[in-house]
Amino acid sequence: MTDAITITDLVVERGRRRVLHGLSCAIPRGLVTGLLGPSGSGKTTLLRAIVGVQVVRGGTVTVLGEPAGSASLRHRIGYMTQAPSVYTDLTVRENARYFAALHGRPATEADEAVDAVGLAGARGQLVGTLSGGQRNRASLACAIVGRPDLLVLDEPTVGLDPVLRADLWATFHEMAGRGTTLLVSSHVMDEAGRCDRLLLIREGRLVADDTPDAIRAATAQHDLEAAFLELIREGARA
Ligand SMILES: Nc1ncnc2c1ncn2[C@@H]1O[C@H](COP(=O)(O)OP(=O)(O)OP(=O)(O)O)[C@@H](O)[C@H]1O
Numbered sequence: 001m002t003d004a005i006t007i008t009d010l011v012v013e014r015g016r017r018r019v020l021h022g023l024s025c026a027i028p029r030g031l032v033t034g035l036l037g038p039s040g041s042g043k044t045t046l047l048r049a050i051v052g053v054q055v056v057r058g059g060t061v062t063v064l065g066e067p068a069g070s071a072s073l074r075h076r077i078g079y080m081t082q083a084p085s086v087y088t089d090l091t092v093r094e095n096a097r098y099f100a101a102l103h104g105r106p107a108t109e110a111d112e113a114v115d116a117v118g119l120a121g122a123r124g125q126l127v128g129t130l131s132g133g134q135r136n137r138a139s140l141a142c143a144i145v146g147r148p149d150l151l152v153l154d155e156p157t158v159g160l161d162p163v164l165r166a167d168l169w170a171t172f173h174e175m176a177g178r179g180t181t182l183l184v185s186s187h188v189m190d191e192a193g194r195c196d197r198l199l200l201i202r203e204g205r206l207v208a209d210d211t212p213d214a215i216r217a218a219t220a221q222h223d224l225e226a227a228f229l230e231l232i233r234e235g236a237r238a
Pocket residue numbers: 014015016017019037038039040041042043044045046187
């Protein structure tokens with residue numbers, strides 16, 4: 001299996017504080033990789049380095065065979081930030097169609113993206129009048145509309161009810177089945193089990209990089225939250 005992303009010795013400082021401390025990992029193509037860790041552990045910073053919008057102090061980040069931030073990657077990566085990046089004075093459908101046009105995609109694909117995030121019933125509604133969770137999903141529709149090779153999603157399921165969350169995770173796996181690589185951050189450990197692979201980070205260092213089952217086996221913990229705690233304890237003992 002080839003890797004979509006390779007990160008070597010990545011060091012990032014933000015506001016004079018070291019946030020990522022020489023992090024190295026590889027993210028395989030065509031799978032859903034979860035980036036899990038407590039609030040402030042450096043998840044968003046790592047995602048920013050991957051999409052090429054973060055100044056890095058050291059190390060390398062290679063994405064789809066190119067250095068992160070290369071112009072050639074712009075149409076190949078979809079990025080959903082934590083703050084919804086949509087126009088509040090346009091409808092859901094207009095937003096999705098606008099982003100589709102930027103990627104040279106037809107309006108039909110924009111409408112499919114709106115359906116995929118469960119917003120078909122609100123497609124004609126102004127984004128400014130949507131609930132927070134709906135607005136997040138409108139933002140997600142705009143991120144997936146270009147049919148990117150790599151989709152980087154920063155906490156895409158925050159504020160969603162369990163049914164919608166399950167639907168969205170099913171959508172992520174369908175996309176992976178069609179060859180898209182997904183990197184999805186979350187600090188909700190019950191979402192970890194839905195991923196093909198997991199990166200667990202804490203205080204800017206990688207604590208684990210494996211499948212959920214391998215992490216369970218290595219820690220003799222079925223519950224991934226307990227497994228995460230066990231890995232932290234092991235790290236402290238070492
Ligand atoms: N613009 C900034 N200037 C200075 N420090 C920053 C800046 N942005 C983030 N940080 C710090 O970098 C660290 C990592 O932040 P980051 O947003 O990557 O964490 P996170 O794991 O994504 O957190 P959360 O789950 O709460 O979104 C935190 O200590 C944060 O305070």
